[in-house]
Amino acid sequence: MSRKTMVRPGGRSARVQASVHAAVRELEAEAGREALTVPLVAARAGVTPSTIYRRWGDLQELLSDVAVERLRPETEPQDTGSLRSDLEAWAEQFLEEMSAPAGRAYIRDALLGDPDGSNAGQCSAYAAEQIGVILDRAAGREEKAPGVDTVLDRVVAPMMYRILFRPQGLDTAYARRLVAGLVGPAGR
Amino acid sequence: MSRKTMVRPGGRSARVQASVHAAVRELEAEAGREALTVPLVAARAGVTPSTIYRRWGDLQELLSDVAVERLRPETEPQDTGSLRSDLEAWAEQFLEEMSAPAGRAYIRDALLGDPDGSNAGQCSAYAAEQIGVILDRAAGREEKAPGVDTVLDRVVAPMMYRILFRPQGLDTAYARRLVAGLVGPAGR
DNA sequence: ACCTTAAAGCAAATATCTTGCTTCAAGTGT
DNA sequence: ACACTTGAAGCAAGATATTTGCTTTAAGGT
Missing domain, CATH: 1.10.357.10 (Tetracycline Repressor, domain 2)
Incomplete structure (x- = not known):
């Protein structure tokens, strides 16, 4: 969960996180995992890249968070x-x-x-x-x-x-x- | 092994590969894994970055090759x-x-x-x-x-x-x- | 010695990442 | 309800890293 545990419970942060996760899933489906980049995800999520860099550090950590979600039974x-x-x-x-x-x-x-x-x-x-x-x-x-x-x-x-x-x-x-x-x- | 299997057996390619691998090991020891970047490794190995990008694709594949070597009993x-x-x-x-x-x-x-x-x-x-x-x-x-x-x-x-x-x-x-x-x- | 060719070097064009500063809005206290 | 505090988001400029077309090098074959 790296950093996402320290977001404020409701409100803007939660919305940003949700839209970034959604963007990853959409782009994974549309363009494939290989094609993902931070700027691309950010654009789809309607967020600036620096927000992703600051919250997740890099693409791998973001993908890791999303992957764990998908592995939940x-x-x-x-x-x-x-x-x-x-x-x-x-x-x-x-x-x-x-x-x-x-x-x-x-x-x-x-x-x-x-x-x-x-x-x-x-x-x-x-x-x-x-x-x-x-x-x-x-x-x-x-x-x-x-x-x-x-x-x-x-x-x-x-x-x-x-x-x-x-x-x-x-x-x-x-x-x-x-x-x-x-x-x-x-x-x- | 990704691409390294297709290098010519002796000669320049082999030398480049050896010096790049050595550079990775040295820099890992000196500066830590986190600090590694392709340009840094290239500089230490006395090679241009594009050589590494073309042969290994990215830092992860290079590190993967080096890691397997180190895992050999x-x-x-x-x-x-x-x-x-x-x-x-x-x-x-x-x-x-x-x-x-x-x-x-x-x-x-x-x-x-x-x-x-x-x-x-x-x-x-x-x-x-x-x-x-x-x-x-x-x-x-x-x-x-x-x-x-x-x-x-x-x-x-x-x-x-x-x-x-x-x-x-x-x-x-x-x-x-x-x-x-x-x-x-x-x-x- | 001369060819052939895979791989390396170089450099310009892109793309990505970092960072200092500003703005926004959720939560807090009055 | 109002202002205050604060963590996170936006923005933009600068620093790094990556890609790519073209040129050069040298290994291996004839």
């Missing part, structure tokens, strides 16, 4: 009746979204313009939150379940690693395999 | 007598190096200026190579051993995930725990 994980199938469904969807070119770009943007690591931390927090919901549900069913950190280590981390470092040949079967290895047929 | 993994202790020793050292501020910066740089993912792929290949050596050694001792991909999923990926997304509270005990979970007291 918008729905609760589905309830499919068991821990294993909940995790499978969630992991498959996660992998599908994140390994698509757009998803990878957002992850990279989120990581890159992020001097203090808070944006990256936010991404991980989103995943942890979703997994927490699934595990709580499992606890409610009296299923034996691992901890959130274990799921992050065994399911989320391997997917992220491959998305970032070895983006070839990823498919949803990989997500299922990871879940199976954790909460597998053997019950463990 | 320079020694074989130690032979400590057993698969488990070999992996522990390797993972501890990996985590120590990569989670240090300099290591994190290199990883981020490597990922960042890497449109086609080949630099990131190279990082993963380095790790796979080191692990391959350890596993081959284990096979020579007739120890039961997992595959390289399993070690990447269970040991490397979780460490990388935490380095990138949750850099707080990482210590070498975490590396040992991951290895133990894979090739643990239970033998598996």
